[in-house]
Amino acid sequence: MTKEHLNYLKKIRREKIIVITFQILILAGFLIMWELLSKYKIINPFIFSSPSKVIETIKNLYLNYNLIGHILTTLYETLIAFILGITLSFIIAIILYEFKILNKIIDPYLTMLNSLPKVALGPLIIIIAGANTKSIIVMALLINLIVGIMSIYNGFNNIDKDLIKLFKTFNASRLDILLKLTIPASYKTIISSLKLNISMTLIGVIMGEFLVSQSGLGYLIIYGTQVFNLDMVMSGIVILIIISFVLYKIITYIEKKLLK
């Protein structure tokens, strides 16, 4: 290895160290500020809680309130809604792409549905699907489906027109084109839409839990609000942040593996 190359690698490493150091500093600074501001009552400790109280509350939740169970409920619902969402988006996108006329017909309705704040449908969903997990999944689907369908459909539309023409020179049937071109070509788009999809799904699940549930992190947060235990609310939010971060990282990792 040449000296220049070594210098180059060193420079990259130095930059990485700087970035990580500052990231840690910012997090630590934030936590310390939060703790101090709360301790000296510069912010209302009852409303904003504090890191030490959050840790204490989480311990308490873990011991007395089945915290793991709540986390698992939320994760379970997210996973189901996520897998269902991807599968349905894929199927619907194929139908819309294959039957362009259908797409034209329902376009205004899709636009309407898309611009509607989905949470407004919450009460209706509860009446139809019942106050149970089903409603939560439906809520999450309402939110992740549109994004999923649109990104996969756009992927289909961006397929190289020359390749479609090539298939036609071989007199390929529509099924051939679908199976041998459209679907394999959209693999990348689908994989890279997973990240956005998991965030959307989590939003939907928490929203659903706010509305109906008896368990899950969304329930914990709402319950905390109702009994005016804001330490519990804050702890719920902190756990949620950690979960969404971890899920995002897992999906990024899977994406990297699959696109290699």
Place this chain on the structure above:
Amino acid sequence: MNKLLSIKNLNKVYYSKKDEIEAIKDITFDIYEGEFVSIVGPSGCGKSTLLNILTNMDTKTKGTIELNKNLKLGYMLQSDSMLPWRKVIDNALLGLEIKKEKNTENIQYVRGLFKKYGLSNFLEKCPNELSGGMRQRVALIRTLALKPDILILDEPFSKLDYQSRLKVSDDVYKIIKEEGKTALMVTHDLAEAISISDRVIVLSDRPCEIKNIYKIRREKNGSPIENRKDKNFAYYYDLIWKDLAYHDERAS
């Protein structure tokens, strides 16, 4: 000579919301067995449209196309697009796969073509590892895989740089001749047309009509690169150049 393809009074009009675009006007010509025929014409005059109609990818508006018996046409498109997720060999077998003719015999035939034309080392590679010239040859093999009687080529060399263009056109010519195919090629490169073909059909601006058909006579037929040195080369170049330049003047 055996007439394979006969086109009579072919017309094509495209319709759009606003107007009609006349792309092809009254084109008549024949193709004979073993011939290499080139079509030259200004860009946008309707050359690709003509090939699309011949290969049933587009419909004609008027006229007749007679194909001798059950002859098969093989269409090699202007772009050498390949499915990036398939290995080179699987790309070359795509046509056979779609036509459900991917049997051992045909696979052997395709592998044989790769070997014959010096591409054996690339069978298992990804398409994006190939150079432009190699991709073009693989695209030709992909078309040949279905054993067509007449090859239809749309500007097969237009995406290559000048050097590889000469080389690849020599290779492609050799492949077509060795496989004993009849060929109809569109190009906008006069020199290429004159050096590679037995006949050159010159088209006018859109809507394209046949301006002239030249039978290319040489002292000695050789490879396209050798043919460029033939003493009649400049003569034909000049004639066709004038045919095409006339339209440029009129347009400007």
